Amino acid sequence: MNIIKITKENIEYGRQSIELFFNSKTFNQHFLDLPNNVMYVALDEKKVIGMVYGYIFDRPDGSQKQLFIYSIDVLEAYRKQHVGTHLLKHILKPLEEGQYRDAFVITNHTNQAAMNLYLKAGATQVTPHDDQDVLFVWKNQ
């Protein structure tokens, strides 16, 4: 398995992931014009098997940026093989390097796979267990 960041040079993998996970044929190339939009895909040879994307926010106080992970998906046949964990590692690397203040993601408390994925990737659950939507945060150490 290989993880790559989607750029204009490898946009065919972006298109593949849009078809797989969004059921759409149109990749919005404008997404790649904005450096604060980030998307990584996991590949098995040349086949996309997973995707994560998110948005990097500038803060008005001029301090470090923040990352919002909007969506992560792994093809059913490839789940529970740490593909999701590897995708998170890549999108969170700038945080580890001290480039972001924090990163966050929202899921539903009934999504046990996502809850475990984020906890095992070192996130802290911020909202209570009985809330429908659960917020997880990774802090810059």
Ligand SMILES: CC(C)(COP(=O)(O)OP(=O)(O)OC[C@H]1O[C@@H](n2cnc3c(N)ncnc32)[C@H](O)[C@@H]1OP(=O)(O)O)[C@@H](O)C(=O)NCCC(=O)NCCS
């Ligand atoms: C959530 C999702 C991305 C996880 O991807 P994945 O590649 O299967 O996750 P990983 O293999 O990296 O698993 C990470 C940890 O979560 C646990 N986990 C994964 N799926 C699980 C499940 N169905 N039930 C319980 N725990 C699960 C794993 O056991 C693993 O822990 P481990 O290191 O002790 O083995 C995947 O299930 C998916 O695509 N789901 C549908 C889309 C979705 O719900 N996305 C999240 C929206 S917020």
